[in-house]
Amino acid sequence: xxxxxxxxxxxxxxxxxxxxxxxxxxxxxxxxxxxxxxxxxxxxxxxxxxxxxxxxxxxxxxxxxxxxxxxxxxxxxxxxxxxxxxxxxxxxxxxxxxxxxxxxxxxxxxxxxxxxxxxxxxxxxxxxx
Amino acid sequence: xxxxxxxxxxxxxxxxxxxxxxxxxxxxxxxxxxxxxxxxxxxxxxxxxxxxxxxxxxxxxxxxxxxxxxxxxxxxxxxxxxxxxxxxxxxxxxxxxxxxxxxxxxxxxxxxxxxxxxxxxxxxxxxxx
Numbered sequence: 207x208x209x210x211x212x213x214x215x216x217x218x219x220x221x222x223x224x225x226x227x228x229x230x231x232x233x234x235x236x237x238x239x240x241x242x243x244x245x246x247x248x249x250x251x252x253x254x255x256x257x258x259x260x261x262x263x264x265x266x267x268x269x270x271x272x273x274x275x276x277x278x279x280x281x282x283x284x285x286x287x288x289x290x291x292x293x294x295x296x297x298x299x300x301x302x303x304x305x306x307x308x309x310x311x312x313x314x315x316x317x318x319x320x321x322x323x324x325x326x327x328x329x330x331x332x333x334x335x
Numbered sequence: 336x337x338x339x340x341x342x343x344x345x346x347x348x349x350x351x352x353x354x355x356x357x358x359x360x361x362x363x364x365x366x367x368x369x370x371x372x373x374x375x376x377x378x379x380x381x382x383x384x385x386x387x388x389x390x391x392x393x394x395x396x397x398x399x400x401x402x403x404x405x406x407x408x409x410x411x412x413x414x415x416x417x418x419x420x421x422x423x424x425x426x427x428x429x430x431x432x433x434x435x436x437x438x439x440x441x442x443x444x445x446x447x448x449x450x451x452x453x454x455x456x457x458x459x460x461x462x463x464x
Contacts, residue, residue, distance in 0.1 A: 212356050213417040216349060217424040223348050224429065227341050260432055267440050274440075278433045285429045288342040293418035295346040300353065300414045303389055304407045311396050311403075 220292075221285075225259030226251075228281035232273065247273055349421075350414075354388030355380075357410035361402065376402055 229251050236244035250269065254262050259281075266274040358380050365373035379398065383391050388410075395403040 207360050207413075209413065209416050212353075212413060213420050213424065215356070216352055216417060217421055217428055219352050220345060220349060220421065220425045221428050221432070223345055224341075224425070227344070231336050260436075263432070263436050264439075267436060271440060274436070278436060282429050282433055284336075284338065284341060285426045287338050288345060289422035289425050291342050292346055292349065292421060295342065296349045296353070296418050297414045299346055299350050300411050303350070303392070304411055307389075307392050307396060307403070307407060310393075311400060 220289075221281075222257060222259035222262075224281045224284050224288075225262060225277065226256050228277045228284060229256070229262075231280050231284075232277050243273075246270075349418075350410075351386060351388035351391075353410045353413050353417075354391060354406065355385050357406045357413060358385070358391075360409050360413075361406050372402075375399075 229247065233244050233248050233251075236247060247270075250266065251262075254265055256262050263274050263278060266277070358376065362373050362376050362380075365376060376399075379395065380391075383394055385391050392403050392407060395406070
């Protein structure tokens with residue numbers, strides 16, 4: 207389990223996701239001030255590779271530098287505002303979700319027990335034992 | 336700009352991504368101990384909706400509860416180990432990437448300028464005089 211690599215990959219995914227959120231904010235701002243440009247950015251973003259935030263910015267810089275710089279500014283602002291809360295949110299979110307999943311699974315198991323008991327065990331897992 | 340909603344959405348994306356990473360770890364562990372089950376989990380994960388980590392766990396709980404519980408345990412462990420480092424990694428990552436993009440953009444702009452300015456009009460018409 208290479209935790210360092212996982213941390214790096216997760217940071218990259220987060221960074222790309224914040225770039226996507228920044229693009230959405232800029233589109234919504236442009237809808238008020240310059241609808242044709244909003245439309246252009248929306249179309250561009252639908253075809254560009256937003257899974258890779260840096261590649262997206264790089265391509266947009268060549269097409270419309272002003273928009274790319276605006277999205278860069280917005281994503282930095284979002285990152286400053288929200289990232290500090292994420293560790294707590296993600297950790298408690300996962301812990302709570304795990305508890306909920308286990309609870310629902312146990313409830314189903316308990317409700318289903320008599321049914322499961324009367325079913326002969328025919329399934330065998332490959333390679334088990 | 337609804338920063339609270341963006342934080343919530345980002346946390347959800349991160350949680351799903353850590354679920355995906357946990358699945359990969361479990362697949363790689365099973366490759367050592369139970370290759371057919373590793374193969375099964377890999378196939379299951381290729382068709383299941385891993386964009387939504389909770390829906391993925393829910394479906395897996397119904398198919399192979401042991402594997403779902405194992406992935407839940409692993410993702411909680413990863414979250415405990417890596418999330419605290421992410422704010423700093425993401426923020427400095429975005430700031431550095433923004434600087435790099437701006438630098439490359441300016442370099443291209445500057446490199447383009449002298450060439451355009453200094454290119455003398457040397458073309459002479461053939462056969463003149």
